[in-house]
Amino acid sequence: MGYRNEEIETMPREELQRMQLSLLQRQVRTMYDASAVFRGRMDEAGLTPDDITGFEEFRKVPFMSKADLRDFYPDHLFVKPYEELVRVHVSSGTTGLATVVGYTKKDLEDWSECLARGMVSFGMSDKDMLQNFHGYGLFTGGLGVHYGAERIGATVLPIGTGNTDRQIRMMLDLPVTAVAGTPSYMFHIADVCESRGIDMRRDTKVRLAIAGGEPWSDSMRRKLQDRTGMRVHNCYGASELYGPCFLECREQCGAHVWADYCYMEILDRDGNPCADGEEGEMVVTMLQKEAFPLIRYRIGDVTSLTWERCACGRTHPRMGRITGRADDMLIVRGVNVFPSQIESVIGEFAFLSPFYHITLTNEDYMDEMVVSIEVEERHLTDDMIRMAEMKRQVEDRLKSVLNIKTAVKLELPGALARYEGKAQHVTDNRSYE
Amino acid sequence: MMADDEILTQLSIFVNNEPGRLAAVAGILKECGVNMKACNLAESNEFGILRAIVDDPDDAYERIKSKGLIVRKTDIVGISIDNVPGSLFEAADVLGKAGINIDYGYAYASKDREGLFIRVDDPMKAAEVLKSAGIDIIRRSEI
Numbered sequence: 280m281g282y283r284n285e286e287i288e289t290m291p292r293e294e295l296q297r298m299q300l301s302l303l304q305r306q307v308r309t310m311y312d313a314s315a316v317f318r319g320r321m322d323e324a325g326l327t328p329d330d331i332t333g334f335e336e337f338r339k340v341p342f343m344s345k346a347d348l349r350d351f352y353p354d355h356l357f358v359k360p361y362e363e364l365v366r367v368h369v370s371s372g373t374t375g376l377a378t379v380v381g382y383t384k385k386d387l388e389d390w391s392e393c394l395a396r397g398m399v400s401f402g403m404s405d406k407d408m409l410q411n412f413h414g415y416g417l418f419t420g421g422l423g424v425h426y427g428a429e430r431i432g433a434t435v436l437p438i439g440t441g442n443t444d445r446q447i448r449m450m451l452d453l454p455v456t457a458v459a460g461t462p463s464y465m466f467h468i469a470d471v472c473e474s475r476g477i478d479m480r481r482d483t484k485v486r487l488a489i490a491g492g493e494p495w496s497d498s499m500r501r502k503l504q505d506r507t508g509m510r511v512h513n514c515y516g517a518s519e520l521y522g523p524c525f526l527e528c529r530e531q532c533g534a535h536v537w538a539d540y541c542y543m544e545i546l547d548r549d550g551n552p553c554a555d556g557e558e559g560e561m562v563v564t565m566l567q568k569e570a571f572p573l574i575r576y577r578i579g580d581v582t583s584l585t586w587e588r589c590a591c592g593r594t595h596p597r598m599g600r601i602t603g604r605a606d607d608m609l610i611v612r613g614v615n616v617f618p619s620q621i622e623s624v625i626g627e628f629a630f631l632s633p634f635y636h637i638t639l640t641n642e643d644y645m646d647e648m649v650v651s652i653e654v655e656e657r658h659l660t661d662d663m664i665r666m667a668e669m670k671r672q673v674e675d676r677l678k679s680v681l682n683i684k685t686a687v688k689l690e691l692p693g694a695l696a697r698y699e700g701k702a703q704h705v706t707d708n709r710s711y712e
Numbered sequence: 713m714m715a716d717d718e719i720l721t722q723l724s725i726f727v728n729n730e731p732g733r734l735a736a737v738a739g740i741l742k743e744c745g746v747n748m749k750a751c752n753l754a755e756s757n758e759f760g761i762l763r764a765i766v767d768d769p770d771d772a773y774e775r776i777k778s779k780g781l782i783v784r785k786t787d788i789v790g791i792s793i794d795n796v797p798g799s800l801f802e803a804a805d806v807l808g809k810a811g812i813n814i815d816y817g818y819a820y821a822s823k824d825r826e827g828l829f830i831r832v833d834d835p836m837k838a839a840e841v842l843k844s845a846g847i848d849i850i851r852r853s854e855i
């Protein structure tokens with residue numbers, strides 16, 4: 280198995296870090312000159328680009344956060360004019376919380392390059408045909424994986440999301456060797472194949488998979504591999520980075536975070552760097568982005584990062600699985616959900632009290648969200664038809680705000696637990712075993 | 713006879729869907745000395761409603777409420793149904809033709825009467841319609 284760019288991919292750590300530092304300094308300088316927002320924050324922190332003489336000094340640079348994306352919606356953090364942009368993606372979420380990301384031509388090339396390196400690292404080549412389950416359109420998953428695969432000369436089947444019958448028909452009829460999508464959809468494909476007596480090992484040529492876009496685990500990977508005969512590689516990304524970006528190599532021991540594209544910090548609760556391999560909050564600086572640079576962006580994911588040399592020969596660090604969130608954001612069926620969105624919907628209905636609780640489950644790895652909400656006592660009625668109508672109204676409104684189907688359970692006043700301190704609004708019973 | 717007497721008061725007691733919760737509510741009713749003449753248990757995904765016709769509903773309402781239960785008074789109508797085939801059909805037909813919707817109903821039987829308690833959108837009108845069709849209604853004083 281070769282490399283896509285052997286010189287960079289096997290560069291000694293010290294050299295990589297020197298490269299990272301000079302790219303960091305360049306990004307800080309560019310942002311300082313181009314973004315009034317960033318310059319204002321640097322000024323407030325008493326910093327100029329010249330002060331960033333090392334990684335330790337860089338840690339003084341103020342964070343960017345999801346709130347910035349909301350406050351500067353839609354495009355006030357872009358530092359290139361639209362003439363230089365060749366594409367815009369918009370992440371899922373409500374209008375107020377959607378993330379709009381712009382790309383220059385070079386940004387698209389860099390994004391594709393990140394994925395192309397990753398694909399080569401687990402053995403994909405121009406001989407492969409990739410069936411892309413990811414949705415095309417505003418979502419970054421579809422086009423991101425598509426361009427990455429084309430960049431290594433693989434044949435792409437841009438089928439997109441859904442229509443399982445047709446997906447399976449294509450796998451049977453065409454020499455598809457690789458698939459990309461969410462792990463839960465791959466389990467669904469495996470279920471449907473089994474129910475129809477289709478053995479993916481015998482009846483298809485699919486042997487490789489790229490899975491991401493939602494939390495999953497190594498034990499899920501083992502099950503999926505056992506059932507389908509595919510080698511499944513984890514993928515990490517987010518629209519703020521570019522889209523899906525980092526892939527596991529053939530060793531399947533964490534996605535390689537390309538150090539020439541991304542400087543990833545893992546911080547403890549006090550904002551100090553975690554030791555190698557230790558879990559903490561991920562903070563991302565993209566080193567090459569032009570249109571929408573991110574500097575010390577608190578993406579909210581909790582993971583670990585290790586520079587321990589990978590058996591594949593690559594020197595770039597590897598990140599662990601995402602084990603949680605640093606904020607209260609929930610990811611339900613790949614969609615970002617904030618409890619505050621649910622609270623604001625509850626506030627729209629006079630018959631609902633402010634007491635609510637969210638319960639998440641995932642039978643067959645398909646997320647289900649139930650929101651239990653207490654009814655205001657004076658609006659309780661003996662009329663079950665009216666109660667069912669109230670419930671339906673809230674469900675419809677949640678669906679349109681959150682973009683995912685949500686079940687509502689109306690509760691009697693006083694039925695939900697009360698908390699003395701911070702309310703515990705979420706019970707996450709999802710299991711990735 | 714005053715029209716008031718023709719409208720009956722049902723107590724609707726809201727019960728959480730938890731194991732043992734109904735037993736707990738029944739225990740409280742017993743403790744309050746509430747004597748049920750008829751009752752019906754309705755369930756939804758969310759919670760149950762125990763609908764009850766009791767002696768002296770106003771007093772029972774206060775006593776149940778003071779125990780911390782959620783209780784509502786609901787106006788309902790009692791239709792007397794003789795042991796005659798077709799009498800239920802007759803009553804329902806009369807209401808239907810008058811455009812009165814029956815939300816729910818449940819049976820009642822005592823030593824000397826059989827009947828059906830019904831919840832309708834307009835109980836006063838329902839009582840009038842039934843009476844003018846010659847259908848006997850159960851009065852408050854008769855329970």
Ligand SMILES: [Zn+2]
Nearest residue numbers: 528589591593
């Ligand atoms: Zn590796």
